Amino acid sequence: MSDLISAKRGRPGYDQRAILDIAVAAFNEYGYDATSMGALAARLDLSKAAIYHHFASKEELLELALDEALTALEGVLAEEGALAGAAIDRLAYVLRGAVQVLAAKLPSVTLLLRVRGNSQVERDALTRRRAFDHMVSALVLEARAEGSLRSDVDARVVTRLLFGMVNSIAEWYRPEGLEDAAQLADDVLTVALDGLRPRS
């Protein structure tokens, strides 16, 4: 799908990428259901026909944005650091990668995190997101089995608290803000793995 996006770049006026970015911003601000193609066209100062020249439907805009976020997250799982080594190191690699994807693709990840399954496109995205979550859960279980993660907290609760911490970053992260994505990823790993109490 990212081929589709780049193929039409460079058209006069808004290209496909710019329309998609503005659509995703509007979906995040007003909600996907509440954002009509008419409202999008007004925001872009384009005719609806001009948008339909690039995209078959509002749902295609949603689908492309969700695919972008999911492809980036799934990409982390396919990298060497997520595949080889001790489970605790692979888990740390994936958490770090998830924070960096979130920071690099904040609008589309924010949209993904708000999807509730109201249509087939949303349900397909949720299925892919759950598959990602399950891979991380499996890493948590492996890390417990190898003795590098504490086992006195339910593994499913651990996984959810980890995702809760990572995903919540979408609510406040700004690229020009408190700290960059690499530092933020370090902080998440420090809090999650080592805890806030100083170790003696």
Place this chain on the structure above:
Amino acid sequence: MSDLISAKRGRPGYDQRAILDIAVAAFNEYGYDATSMGALAARLDLSKAAIYHHFASKEELLELALDEALTALEGVLAEEGALAGAAIDRLAYVLRGAVQVLAAKLPSVTLLLRVRGNSQVERDALTRRRAFDHMVSALVLEARAEGSLRSDVDARVVTRLLFGMVNSIAEWYRPEGLEDAAQLADDVLTVALDGLRPRS
């Protein structure tokens, strides 16, 4: 405002509390803006006039629900355990209390967490929520100053990650689910303070 709620209890048919509960469930499911009084009336099988007998407006339903969540959270800060003792213990007390309020008042806290400031009622709720957040931030700073919280992670990032972990519980917690609120609060404190890596 909770006096207002109990004062009209026990009316024939739906009482004020039951209407509020169903309204909050609908706001959480479809979004506040997308839920009309007509749709609420249909869901309750009541006339709109019957709802207006209990509530002046849809906004009053929102205001009561947000007040309920905020009053409960603010109540934690006023308890003895939040006021006396070492900062680390007060911080732990407040985090535990926030998890328990979230579990006990899941629908109204969920609604609170989704408020974006689209009206005066929402902005007032955000102001109260920020005041709560600032009290917790102050506890984080106090705990760092007393040496009981690590100081190598930015305090604002720490506060946000803590809230991220706690607030994310609203996305998946079910009273009949994985574990009860007290156990969950223990787990949050274990992960946040001691970390997932076993301490030797």
